[in-house]
Amino acid sequence: xxxxxxxxxxxxxEGRAANLPCNHSTISxxxxxxxxxxxxSQGPQYIIHGLKNNETNEMASLIITEDRKSSTLILPHATLxxxxxxxxxxxxxxxxxxxxxxxxTVIP
Amino acid sequence: NAGVTQxxxxxxxxxxxxxxxxxxxxxxxxxxxxxxQDPGMGxxxxxxSASEGTxxxxxxxxxxxxxxxxxxxxxxxxxxxAPSQTSVYFCASIYTGGHDAFFGQGTRLTVV
Numbered sequence: 001x002x003x004x005x006x007x008x009x010x011x012x013x014e015g016r017a018a019n020l021p022c023n024h025s026t027i028s029x030x031x032x033x034x035x036x037x038x039x040x041s042q043g044p045q046y047i048i049h050g051l052k053n054n055e056t057n058e059m060a061s062l063i064i065t066e067d068r069k070s071s072t073l074i075l076p077h078a079t080l081x082x083x084x085x086x087x088x089x090x091x092x093x094x095x096x097x098x099x100x101x102x103x104x105t106v107i108p
Numbered sequence: 109n110a111g112v113t114q115x116x117x118x119x120x121x122x123x124x125x126x127x128x129x130x131x132x133x134x135x136x137x138x139x140x141x142x143x144x145q146d147p148g149m150g151x152x153x154x155x156x157s158a159s160e161g162t163x164x165x166x167x168x169x170x171x172x173x174x175x176x177x178x179x180x181x182x183x184x185x186x187x188x189x190a191p192s193q194t195s196v197y198f199c200a201s202i203y204t205g206g207h208d209a210f211f212g213q214g215t216r217l218t219v220v
Binding site: 042045 | 156206
């Protein structure tokens with residue numbers, strides 16, 4: 001699985017868009033980009049995934065660069081409940097290796 | 109629909125004691141996983157099972173054994189607990205070919 005690099009922490013004002021970057025420069029053609037988040041000490045929660053195209057669901061949008069070497073998770077209108085650690089994972093889907101993620105704090 | 113259920117939720121062991129962490133899922137998923145998470149760290153994969161009857165090592169398998177008892181259940185055993193195994197343990201499952209893994213609420217284990 002490709003290694004991913006994320007900033008350790010970010011802040012975002014409540015109601016604004018949160019843009020979380022992820023670098024995965026060694027990603028291979030059959031590896032998806034996944035995003036999970038972990039609120040407090042709960043089990044991680046799936047957010048979204050993508051292969052090449054940009055994806056959107058009810059939780060977030062995923063923007064993947066054309067060369068697939070980086071991606072951005074967008075929470076369009078961050079709320080206090082979005083404060084969590086966000087993990088970016090590049091994998092074929094058989095195994096999920098979590099790094100240390102980005103700790104997002106949404107500020108009132 | 110319970111999803112992924114882990115038992116126990118909390119446990120304190122003395123060094124050298126053994127115990128088994130239980131995990132069960134009711135979503136008919138093929139693949140199951142065990143992770144550990146140390147304070148301030150991300151999750152690290154201990155073992156996984158791609159299907160009933162198969163298990164494979166992850167990043168940090170030393171000191172652990174697993175059993176995929178049937179499609180629903182995947183247990184993690186500590187034969188001789190050590191303080192370094194103090195951690196929060198998470199079980200997860202996913203349907204083969206699926207993209208959204210489901211996690212349990214964790215087992216908080218302290219080894220003194």
